[in-house]
Amino acid sequence: MEDAAGWEEARVVPESEASVDAVTEGDAALSPWIFSQPWAVCSDTAQRVMDIRPGPLGSQPQGLARAGEVLVFSADDGVSGRELWASAADARSISRLRDVRPGPAGSQPRDLTQVGRWVYFVADDGQHGAELWRTDGSTAGTALVRDMRPGPVGSAPEFLTHVDGTLYFTANDGQSGRELWRSDGTERGTVRVHEFLPGPGDLALNQLTAWDGGLALVSSEARETVVWWVGPTGAPRRVFSREGAGVIFGLTAAGRHLFFLLDPGTEVGELWVVRDTSLAAERVRSFPGDYPAYLTPMDDVLYFMAGAADWYGNPGDAVHGGELWRSDGSTAGTELVVDLRPGALGSMPKDLVVMGDALYFSADDGVHGRELWRSDGRAAGTELVRDLEPGPVGSAPAGLTVEEGWLFFSAETAGHGREVWYSAGRPWGTSRLADIAPAAASSNPFDFVRAGWRLFFVASDGARDQELYSVPFRPWFLCFSKDC
Incomplete structure (x- = not known):
């Protein structure tokens, strides 16, 4: 770890x-x-950590992230506005880390991004504008990193991305326009990487993605869209460019490969790949209908959903519909994994995540409804994990999150509503926590994050809106400790 x-x-x-x-x-x-x-969920009952904002509104926790073994997140207590909060060392209580912007407006912390034991975020203290901050989960360790644009406007950092211990992001210092920056967490080590568009004008930089020891990103303007790779020295290299019409999206790293999607202006999604040996882009395959979605890497292979019709009625794969595909970066190796629901509708796999050597996702095979599935990348190795809600409707698993060899998600079942479920990937290792919202009401849990010996998430008990909850989650033998 x-x-x-x-x-x-x-x-x-x-x-x-x-x-x-x-x-x-x-x-x-x-x-x-x-x-x-091996880790285990030590109780089937989750507890509300603290009622940060008593009453029906709730504090609406957002951006749960781990700083070392401390959970940090933003919340609004109804008095100080939205500020940064953290769990105590024993994870049994929480407190506001720092009132960065005194008063009801709050500093509005956002884009919480873990880099080692630190969590970086963007906040506005009312004096410096929206700037880059960091925290180690303590009050003393919560501080402004650098005032990149002095004054109340702020540099408004965006697309915070972790690359081998360094934080990359875009920011506007008021002189060079919005450009690429990086930070080692110190004021001196927070610098502009490269000026892609000299002068004060803005060039749209987005889709920052860690790959091959560096950073891949996309720049776009009216005349040209470019995929770049920026190495550790900061020198950018053009990987692919498209003049005129067209949009590049879905930039995804998969081991030695960097994949992206291109719509050349024909409303057809083209899958492209860049190999680390050449840093040159090659077209792999076109997909009519809806664009490939839920692009998810497992080792050097990309998995995704493709073949569905789009919102405008353009047909996709009339034989298979939207199903699970894979690509190893070659034309021959880009293929349908399995046809779970034969016919034009397809099983429409969603929320793909990798745990161990298997891919997990929700899909509707037309018999069990939308349920949890797993696949090793082969048709023969694709199977239903468990039919949580028997019948054609299904439990509609959502928010699939992997923590310490377990899959956490929400699912909806008769008599219980949408509540927390967890799975080790097999039917006998798939269980539901006790209802947080009573009876058939739903707690609608989301944002599962482990910190210390607990699994935290956001949920509602039905009487009040969203607050922070946790359940003991730790190496199995610690489940027998006195404090569990």
């Missing part, structure tokens, strides 16, 4: 030395051995 390696004075604890009662939440000596053990 990357986080575990960052703890000072950590040591490997032999199994014979492990003491259930000696290791508690927030312990600063969390060892790699402890983290390497």
